[in-house]
Every structure is written in structure tokens, then in C-alpha cells.
Amino acid sequence: MAPEFLAGNCLRLLNSGAEYFPALLAxxxxxxxxxxxxxxxxxxxxxxxxxxxxxxxxxRRGVVVRVLVDGFGAPDFAEQHQPALLAAGVQAMVYRPEIARFRLRRHRLRRLHRKLAMIDGRVAFVGGINVIDDFNSPYQSSPRYDYAVRVEGPLLVPIQRALRRLWEVVLWARLNRRYRLTRLVEASGAACGEQTAAFLLRDSIRHRRDIELAYLEAIRSARDEIVLANAYFLPGRRFRRALRAAAGRGVRVTILLQGLVEYRLLHYATQALYGNLLAAGIRIFEYQRSFLHAKVAVIDRHWATVGSSNIDPFSLLLAREANVVVRDRGFADELERSLAAAMSDGAIELPVDSWQRKPWYSRLLRRASYSLLRMLVGISGYGRR
Known part of the structure; x- marks a missing residue:
């Protein structure tokens, strides 16, 4: 579905948990x-x-509170948090609970990867930041690097609609009548600012390619500069061709990727793409200061996106995702300056010949990792592109 851009929003970019969690808790x-x-x-x-x-x-003070977490991403939520939340009166559910963790079934890959919050129909949060401490990973001396957006204005309406629709789907699947939507507060959608934005979803029914197509449209229309930052980057051929074509027509293309090894197979598979991208004139930076978790982009200093969707098969083909796309020069400038600072202070740029300089066995390992990962996606039935 084509993005529905709504004017009159007030959007605030939040950099990592140090800015996000105080705003959310407030x-x-x-x-x-x-x-x-x-x-x-x-x-x-x-x-x-x-x-x-x-x-x-x-x-406890009478607010209706609904919490939905993913069964794979938060496997211990039912034991660690849910009992106390239920005792306080919170309506808390788990999306696709992991019952048989060691059985590989196709539906297990369909996860709830969105990070959304809505309060009183007056303010929402959209982004890539999980409910987890920025220093949660071992041996981390700097906070995890990620973004979210605080939203007020007309964009609240589609965000609220998405939250409620999925809540009802989970209720229906679990035959749960206790948590039916009652005492609803409708988002007013009244204009409060001057920023234009769209709220994009990815699911397996009506919005299968909405986020990917928004990226591709923006990349194909780029005239000056593309800056992408992505934690898990394994784009399909169509996406890679669009980036190479942009570089070929003189657009400056810069990609900021994970430098630290978090998931070894995905990390090596991503590096198998470096040679082709670097040869096309695309600059690649690897973030080394801490774990990169951002999923953002800025194109031509007026188009920007922040959200939960990585550019890999799991986000673009399988998971439930949510992104905000913003058409506003001030917002895009702020995000681009933040990315430039991250690349300057915490990343290293790869030389154009860095792929060729790797030993043959290192290149073979990365190509094998890429082939294995694509094969696994193909076995799942989602690797046709």
C-alpha cells in the first residue's frame, strides 16, 4: 500500500535509551x-x-494498561514480569509464545519486532529501541546505539489503529475475552506542528512490502545523497541494484553497519556483500564503539525514516515491523548530523580494496555464510526474491 503522508505533526528524534526511556517513563x-x-x-x-x-x-491508579511482547524476543517475560503486572491490573500478553524452542517450524520466524507505545491517545513512540538497558550486552563500555521518535499530531491515528488491530488479532487467536478493548481513548489527530510523516507497517497480509517499497522509491529518486544505518543488513538483489544504480548516477551513498560481532553468521554474511558495494563507489563504515541497533536512513536531506525494520529477509519478509517516514528538512538534518557524528567518533571506514585484501579462506567463509543464510530463508519459503 502507498504511504499516507499526514501533515501537521510534531516529531522529536530520540537518540538511544538515554533520551528514549526518560521520555517514555514521563x-x-x-x-x-x-x-x-x-x-x-x-x-x-x-x-x-x-x-x-x-x-x-x-x-493501580486506574489507567487501562496493555502490554504485548514477542514470545521469542522476550522468552522469560511470562516468568519475570507478567505475574507482577497482572497483579497490578495490567493486561499483558505474549505474541506467539515459544512452546517447543528447539523445533524449527516456519511460523516461528514470524515475530513481533515492532517497538510502539501510545499514551492517552495524545503521544506515541515509534522506533527500534527494545525495553532493555543500553549496557545490557557483555563487555560493553558505551551504550547501544539506536533511535526512536516521539510523535504528536495526526500520525497518532494510524499508530493507534495498528496497536488495536494487532491486540484484537492476538485476543482472537487466544480466545481471550477478558482483555477486550474497552474504555478507549481515541487519538484526536489534531495538528500540532508542521512536519509531514507517514506510518508504515510490515505484516504478512496487507502490508507485505510497504517498508521495502518506501525505501526503494526514495533510493531510486535520490539525486544527491543516501545515508543508511542498519544493524542487520542483508538486502536482496533488488535493493542492492537500487543502491548501486544510485551510486552510478553520482549519488553519494554511505552505509553505517554493525562493526562488533553479535550474530556471527549474519555478520559474516553481510560482509560477503562488501566487495560488490565498495566497487560500485558506496562508502561503508563499521560502528565499533558499541552495538549498533539503529534502523534509520536519510535521503537528500528531506526524506528520513526511523523504525524497527532492518534491511534483511527476516524484517522485510517475515516479521511485524513499524517505521515512521518523515518528509521534513529539519528532522532529516538532525538525523543526518547525528549519524555523521557517530561515523566520525565511533566508526571506521572500510578501504575500497578491503574485500580483496582479505585472505582467500576469509572470503570463502563469508561467502559460505551468505549462501547458508539465503538457503535457510529459501527453505522457510520466503527466499524467492
Whole structure:
């Protein structure tokens, strides 16, 4: 479906958990009627406990609080957080709970990867930040690098619609009548600013390629500059061709990727693409300061996106994702300056010949990783592109 751009929004870019969680906790603390939160991960650490405590406190003062987490990303939520939340009056559910963790079935790959929150129909949060401490990973001396957007204005309406629709789907699947949507507070959608934006989903029914097509349209129309930052980058042929074509017509293309090894197979598979991209004139930076978790882009300093969707088969073909696409020069400039600072202070640029300089066995390992990962996607039935 084509993006529906709505004018009159007030959007605030939030850089990593240091900016996101204070804003989220403040909004939950001020809630009067309704809080609705979705997260892929809901960790039992200092940040997770702080968010859980804020949600429980809101429920105890009479606010309707709904929480939906993913069964794979938050496998211990039912034991670590759900009992206390339920006791406080929070409506908490798990999307596709992991029952047989060691059985590979196709539907297990369809995860809830969105990170959304809506408070009183007046403010929402969209981005890539899970409910987890920025220093949760071992041996980390700097915080995890990610983004979210605080939203007010007409864009609240489609965000609220998406939250409620998935809640109802999960209720129906679980035959749960206790948590039916009641005491609803409708998002007013009144204009409060001057920024134009669209809310994009990816699911397996009506919005299968909405996020990917938005990226491709923007890349194909780029005239000056493309800056992408992505934690897990394994684009299909169509996406790679669009990037190479942009570079070929003189567009400056820069990609910021994960430098630290988090998931070894995916990390090596991504590096198998470097030679082809570098040869096309695309600059590649690897972020080394901490774990990169961002999924953002800026094109021609007026188009920007922030959200949960990686540019890999799992996000673009399998998971439920949510991104905000913004057409606003001020927002795009702010995001681009932030990315430029991250590349300057925490990343290294790869030389054009870095792929050729690798030993033959290192190149073979990365090509084998790429082939194996694509084969696994193909076996799942989603690798036809």
C-alpha cells in the first residue's frame, strides 16, 4: 500500500535509551486513561524493571494498561514480569509464545519486532529501541546505539489503529475475552506542528512490502545523497541494484553497519556483500564503539525514516515491523548530523580494496555464510526474491 503522508505533526528524534526511556517513563507517569505498549524484547534488567514498575503504577491508579511482547524476543517475560503486572491490573500478553524452542517450524520466524507505545491517545513512540538497558550486552563500555521518535499530531491515528488491530488479532487467536478493548481513548489527530510523516507497517497480509517499497522509491529518486544505518543488513538483489544504480548516477551513498560481532553468521554474511558495494563507489563504515541497533536512513536531506525494520529477509519478509517516514528538512538534518557524528567518533571506514585484501579462506567463509543464510530463508519459503 502507498504511504499516507499526514501533515501537521510534531516529531522529536530520540537518540538511544538515554533520551528514549526518560521520555517514555514521563509519558507513562502522566497517563490518565490508557497506555498501550509493544516490544520485541522486555528484559529483566534495571531498565525493564523501571518500565514494568511505571506500567504497574499506572494500572493501580486506574489507567487501562496493555502490554504485548514477542514470545521469542522476550522468552522469560511470562516468568519475570507478567505475574507482577497482572497483579497490578495490567493486561499483558505474549505474541506467539515459544512452546517447543528447539523445533524449527516456519511460523516461528514470524515475530513481533515492532517497538510502539501510545499514551492517552495524545503521544506515541515509534522506533527500534527494545525495553532493555543500553549496557545490557557483555563487555560493553558505551551504550547501544539506536533511535526512536516521539510523535504528536495526526500520525497518532494510524499508530493507534495498528496497536488495536494487532491486540484484537492476538485476543482472537487466544480466545481471550477478558482483555477486550474497552474504555478507549481515541487519538484526536489534531495538528500540532508542521512536519509531514507517514506510518508504515510490515505484516504478512496487507502490508507485505510497504517498508521495502518506501525505501526503494526514495533510493531510486535520490539525486544527491543516501545515508543508511542498519544493524542487520542483508538486502536482496533488488535493493542492492537500487543502491548501486544510485551510486552510478553520482549519488553519494554511505552505509553505517554493525562493526562488533553479535550474530556471527549474519555478520559474516553481510560482509560477503562488501566487495560488490565498495566497487560500485558506496562508502561503508563499521560502528565499533558499541552495538549498533539503529534502523534509520536519510535521503537528500528531506526524506528520513526511523523504525524497527532492518534491511534483511527476516524484517522485510517475515516479521511485524513499524517505521515512521518523515518528509521534513529539519528532522532529516538532525538525523543526518547525528549519524555523521557517530561515523566520525565511533566508526571506521572500510578501504575500497578491503574485500580483496582479505585472505582467500576469509572470503570463502563469508561467502559460505551468505549462501547458508539465503538457503535457510529459501527453505522457510520466503527466499524467492
Amino acid at each position: 509519558a507513562i507517569g502522566e497517563a490518565e486513561s490508557e497506555v498501550h505498549l509493544e516490544s520485541y524484547i522486555f528484559e529483566d534488567d534495571e531498565t525493564g524493571r523501571a518500565v514494568a514498575a511505571a506500567l504497574a503504577a499506572a494500572a
